[in-house]
Amino acid sequence: MPADLAVIGLGHHGLPLAQAATAAGIDTIGYDTDPRPVAELAAGRSPVDGSLTTPEIRRMLSGGFRPTTNPAELGRVRTAVLCAPTSPGPDRTLDLTAVTDAARALAARLRPHTTVLLESPVPPGTTEGPLREVLEAGSGLRAGRDFHLAYSPGRLDPGSRTHGYAGTPKVIGGLTPACTESAAAFYGRLTDKVVRARGPREAETVKLLETNFRHVNIALVNEMAVLCHELGVDLWDVIRCAETKPFGFQAFRPGPGVGGHGVPVDTVGAHRPLRLVELAGQVNERMPQYVVQRAATLLNEHGKSARGARILLLGITYKPDLPDRQGSPADEIAARLMDLGAAVSYHDPHVADWRVRELPVPRADSLYEAAAHADLTVLLQHHRTYDLQGLSVKAQLLLDTRGATPTGAAHRL
Known part of the structure; x- marks a missing residue:
């Protein structure tokens, strides 16, 4: 037909x-x-x-x-x-x-x-x-x-x-x-x-520019997140204030890594490499390791070791309220935590089954009960169904990589 x-x-x-x-x-x-x-x-x-x-x-x-x-x-x-x-x-x-x-x-x-x-x-x-x-x-x-x-x-x-x-x-x-x-x-x-x-070449390059624009700007705020943590500065408050500027600024926010289907392209065939995009990729690729480093440090500061620690990961998709896990940093974060000897579990209302390195990761049925039982809870993705105020009360220790929790309710990235 x-x-x-x-x-x-x-x-x-x-x-x-x-x-x-x-x-x-x-x-x-x-x-x-x-x-x-x-x-x-x-x-x-x-x-x-x-x-x-x-x-x-x-x-x-x-x-x-x-x-x-x-x-x-x-x-x-x-x-x-x-x-x-x-x-x-x-x-x-x-x-x-x-x-x-x-x-x-x-x-x-x-x-x-x-x-x-x-x-x-x-x-x-x-x-x-x-x-x-x-x-x-x-x-x-x-x-x-x-x-x-x-x-x-x-x-x-x-x-x-x-x-x-x-x-x-x-x-x-x-x-x-x-x-x-x-x-x-x-x-x-x-x-x-x-x-x-x-x-067609101009139209093709539009996609190249749009994708690289996102990754470069995310890399900038990811580097700012590391710097602000060292300086004791609340980056999310900085971004909140900066985005009131009506020109010359577009707000991007840091996170545990960059997911999604649009991958940065730092070299185009035999043409010259895009050095800024290449550097941005290196910055963003380091974020899962930085999250694991922050998690281990938080545990240590509270008298616990990453080895043997019960760590609950919340939200393992690349975007909130969707089941798509394309490029999600959760896999690398979980693998690195396992390498440190941590017992990793997860909760995600959109993902019923998760395997890392071909091994099943235990799924928590009751969010609050799992958070209360875990030595550390790490928010990787903020799904709409998460009550972060209530979660911050139940969790023994909460690391928020999305800046979504109320001020003072959790340790932010």
């Missing part, structure tokens, strides 16, 4: 796009080579990362959304959006294998006049270089002449109640002006504002 849109890659980028398209009345299929997420979605179940809820998936299905593993479906659409995952390889450059595989599957069935869009994070030059080459070689068609080709950086704030798909502007860079306008016509059905970049 023909469809208006194929979303290729049903991960944290592809599913929200498919949701927005289905809600807008666009006949949408979702293609993925992995049969497991396709089967789960077809059964109306929420994905593991919690990017969409079960009721949302079911509304999509009732609206006509069709998940599939059949590549033949790709030859029957007017628009195809590649949302395949990319992640850093051994040399810290992005691995484009999944994007290339998705492009090959599409190219074999690509029809004239189709609009092909790429949303995956990629190095600048990918759309008009490797992607274009794969599509043209596999289809015998010419990009910009026989089909439209453009890049649009994925912009998602998972779990946000204020930044939905329609209210988030979409940046578009086409291979030709006609490609840009074709992409703009598609995204104009989903979002309130479309921003036209000069070309």
Whole structure:
């Protein structure tokens, strides 16, 4: 059955796009080579990362959304959006294998006049270089002449109640002006504002800048957290005051590490490395070790050793109120605490099972009882369900890595 849109890659980028398209009345299929997420979605179940809820998936299905593993479906659409995952390889450059595989599957069935869009994070030059080459070689068609080709950086704030798909502007860079306008016509059905970049390289670099901007600024406040602790300064009060400045400042807050799907890119192919981003990555990668150091010091100050200490970790996801653990620093923190001989347990209302180094981590059923029993409780993620005032009363010793507890109620990062 023909469809208006194929979303290729049903991960944290592809599913929200498919949701927005289905809600807008666009006949949408979702293609993925992995049969497991396709089967789960077809059964109306929420994905593991919690990017969409079960009721949302079911509304999509009732609206006509069709998940599939059949590549033949790709030859029957007017628009195809590649949302395949990319992640850093051994040399810290992005691995484009999944994007290339998705492009090959599409190219074999690509029809004239189709609009092909790429949303995956990629190095600048990918759309008009490797992607274009794969599509043209596999289809015998010419990009910009026989089909439209453009890049649009994925912009998602998972779990946000204020930044939905329609209210988030979409940046578009086409291979030709006609490609840009074709992409703009598609995204104009989903979002309130479309921003036209000069070309695909500029649009690709938008994603690079946005991701690195986040990591560099988090690194700055993480370094400030270490400094302020040494100086006896309340960093969270500093940030509260600083963010009243109406210009030249945007508030970022420290934490136990940087999670999420958007990874910093400090080198782009054979081009010069981004030294500031490289340094920011080193700062942020040290934060789990710093949290463990602070935990051991707190225990020592209260006459206890990390070896044999009962340590409860609260919130092990990378973002509050979501089950997604992509890039969460909790795994490294737990592993380091175990190396010190600590008995680690956890509580998280969104994660029913957790394994570190292939070993199961005991899950606390009763939060207050577990906190009262633990020698040290460490808040790694502030879920909405946590009553931190009550928790601070019950816990023997509480380390807050998020600055979420009332002033004086806990030891802050």
